[in-house]
Amino acid sequence: MNPLLDAEQAVLGAVLLDPGQLSPLEWLAPDHFYRPVHRALFAALRKLRDEGHPALEGEGPVPLSWVTDAVDEAGLHVRGLTASYAHILVSACPRSAHAPVYGRMVLEGAIHRTVTQHAIRLHQEARTGALRGEVDGALRYADVLAGVLTDLARRWGTEPRPVAPATPPAIAPSALPPAQADRVGEDEEFLLSLLVERPGAVGEVVDWLRPGDFADPVHGQLYRCLGALHHRGEPIDRITLLWEAQRRGLLADGTLSDDRFAAICDGVGAGDAEWLGTQVMRSSITRTAAASARAVRALAEHEALAPGQLINHALHALGPLDEVRARWESAHGRPASRASTPTPSPSGPPPARVHAALTRSTRRAAPSPAERLGPGPSPPAARPPSRNHG
Template identity: 75%
Template structure:
């Protein structure tokens, strides 16, 4: 049995044993549970509490109706739940009073699972947009993922900020660019236009970078074009070949004289700005897919605590934010609004966040003078955990 499954069972068992524990789990939602039967049962327990079930005000042992009514309510939404499984949950709970700590474990598992799901979604949308030559869906999915990370950080009680991991995470296997032939053709056409038209570099140099090219050789050739443009030197086949040789691109095999000549001789009329935007679209979707793979790899690391997971995931989205900002510049669009730093009005209050991050901290033993105080009578004292009749 996995630790997460044990934690989910322990949370439900603690509430079945002691309904008062629900008061310490207001920050935990049914969707935080992985198994559908656990979601339905926790939702049923919360409904019984909101309806004022008699077990909440009963003195002494918890009535058996608390368990049977919870099973009956949950059974309306999920199949296969029986009273036998409810008693299995009860036996899986070591200490009912530890319910907030068990709930924190459930929330931690939910954070990993939620981040992974949204990263997968971003990767799928980026690949679909690459096929269609669009970026709007990718940008929306990236915004959703950023918003989810910010919300989860508030629920966990941490400050969402990009933090690079101490050690570089294992690189996920890279997938070839979607429509690689079309992308390579767009890049060759753009380089040909930049080499042929003297003022073409001015149309793209402010927002297009060598890293936006899928082909390493194309990116290096664009770097050579940018260097010549920056120095104010003329651009043609000979000056490009000389710049490539000075940078060692011919010696290390990155470029060949024949490749460069073929690009420069492929004279076609075209707009550098239009071709540059096509290259940027491909770069944005490709970067989004790579960031999504990195975030998913972080979410699948079970040893990573939620606070670090969220902050490392925000750092992994940094390259996408950088490409997106340049895409906004190329299109003249206003930059996206940063996420608000203030908690949402319906977000969990600080007390619940503290409960979510509760640790098993031993309480100091009472002083001798405190022990001499009046002892509560059995009629007014209520134990933290109650048994069933």
């Protein structure tokens, strides 16, 4: 069974049965359909409607030309579409009056596909940036993904806002390529050596560099120890660092070995702390972007997740990247380039957004127009809308 395919066929069959069903489907676009033949046919039906096809005039039976003209127009843009398939679409529609509900199903599938595609692209940009030592591409495409999520929320008729999922998606950790991991590890060791050996160096980076920015957890723990010494105003050298590491249990639990500590404290200890900290943070941005992309993709591939929940959980998954970006911009003396997530208006969502949601949720009270093409069973009585789109 393929519910999405059934929904696409049903919404097209409903419009073939009743051209008037295009009016409550204004929010549905051809690119929301997964199959190319369905995209072409829906675009053709809209074009015929906009050009004033005779099928939209009068109250009698729908002329056969509505179907044949749509097939001919769509056939100019896609191969394999025949009149017999159009009749299959008609037979696949249980009730043409339910077209807005079928369209909502099509839009729901499109939202999941769109979020998946953009999450993959963000992951690719992050991986490429990590190899090249750049962050602009990942940050720029994170903005693109956030904009897409906001646009999808408005199409769905909900307010975009970050919401943490009850159960975070399970994502496998992504290991850095060996050559890149070695380079990142060397930068982190050089930075720690410099912070230990040069008085006051911690103050140059402590305002914007965090322990979580270090790829190696041991390096992050040592940086946390250095930060604690700095904030308490205590002197920093290899002895005070070792004592602080012992107080935090890093020696007792085996987190820090003698060799690791010696490799850091016996290092060169020369260089520019701010430059090295920038290198560490650059790596942190690309890793965080890749992790956010994997989390968003895992959410999008969860078919049981409603579109409103998917969008809000995906915005929440981008939160860690927003936090790192803010510190990156602060370190470089530039304001954050990304617009903040829209907040709900005190007067409620815009009327157009409310109308979009209600259009998807409200069934038409008129009898099924399928009777215009021939006798058939009468549709059941319409029930008041009860679905709450989150």
